[in-house]
Amino acid sequence: MRASLIQIRVDEDESVDSRRRRVASLVREQAGADLVVLPELWTTGAFAFESFATAAEPLEGPTHEAMAKAASDAGVWLHAGSIPERAPDGSLYNTSLVFSPSGDLAAAYRKIHRFGFDKGEAVLMGAGSELVTLGLPDTTVGIATCYDLRFPELFRGLVDAGAETFVLCAGWPERRRAHWTLLARARAVENQAYVLACGTAGTHAGVPQAGHSIVVDPWGEVLAEAGPDEEVLTVEFDPTRVATTREQFPALKDRLLGLETPRR
Numbered sequence: 001m002r003a004s005l006i007q008i009r010v011d012e013d014e015s016v017d018s019r020r021r022r023v024a025s026l027v028r029e030q031a032g033a034d035l036v037v038l039p040e041l042w043t044t045g046a047f048a049f050e051s052f053a054t055a056a057e058p059l060e061g062p063t064h065e066a067m068a069k070a071a072s073d074a075g076v077w078l079h080a081g082s083i084p085e086r087a088p089d090g091s092l093y094n095t096s097l098v099f100s101p102s103g104d105l106a107a108a109y110r111k112i113h114r115f116g117f118d119k120g121e122a123v124l125m126g127a128g129s130e131l132v133t134l135g136l137p138d139t140t141v142g143i144a145t146c147y148d149l150r151f152p153e154l155f156r157g158l159v160d161a162g163a164e165t166f167v168l169c170a171g172w173p174e175r176r177r178a179h180w181t182l183l184a185r186a187r188a189v190e191n192q193a194y195v196l197a198c199g200t201a202g203t204h205a206g207v208p209q210a211g212h213s214i215v216v217d218p219w220g221e222v223l224a225e226a227g228p229d230e231e232v233l234t235v236e237f238d239p240t241r242v243a244t245t246r247e248q249f250p251a252l253k254d255r256l257l258g259l260e261t262p263r264r
């Protein structure tokens with residue numbers, strides 16, 4: 001499979017509309033890839049909290065429209081990163097959208113772990129409650145978003161639902177770049193799965209972004225890693241390696257399910 005991760009530069013000197021047009025044409029340039037991946041909240045920036053409410057869009061809003069067309073023009077599966085979604089009841093979610101090569105919405109995932117503790121996204125957005133997997137022609141994808149990367153149980157849940165390749169969109173800060181790389185490799189090794197993790201470049205709302213989008217194989221080796229700036233990271237990978245790794249080193253079969261949590 002060929003995947004292209006588009007590490008978009010998100011900063012404040014570009015309007016949301018022009019960024020959307022620019023990203024759509026970058027997606028079109030990836031014709032020939034099997035899967036294209038965009039980062040988290042690339043319209044507003046993941047830390048532009050004050051714009052979440054004003055820039056929020058319904059699931060079938062302008063980003064959906066532009067990305068559905070870009071996916072079908074390029075003939076690729078497109079994980080279009082996430083949008084600030086305004087749900088019909090008025091609440092906000094950080095929602096990832098995946099389009100098929102014919103431009104149909106194939107999956108939507110509302111971020112489960114919201115970042116910020118008692119501030120920012122954690123108070124402004126609602127939490128998703130459903131794990132999402134999606135069967136592509138050559139691999140089953142499990143979807144996660146940014147801060148989710150810190151919660152291994154979410155990825156185990158995705159493995160139990162059949163995931164072989166994790167696709168994660170992010171707006172990860174430079175300050176914690178070491179965690180990003182380490183956690184992406186850990187999720188790959190412990191689940192014997194590919195990790196395709198696409199972040200942003202640039203600085204928005206005063207938060208420098210880590211960039212360094214990364215693709216890790218089921219053995220934990222880094223297949224490709226971006227630099228700090230805007231970049232298209234393209235990688236070829238063999239999805240059948242998930243099954244062979246799980247067969248040859250069957251650690252997942254040794255999971256002890258149903259362990260009691262010790263009482264304090």
Ligand SMILES: O=C(O)CCC(=O)C(=O)O
Binds near residue numbers: 148
């Ligand atoms: O966990 C982190 O360090 C970064 C998480 C984050 O920036 C997010 O989820 O938006």
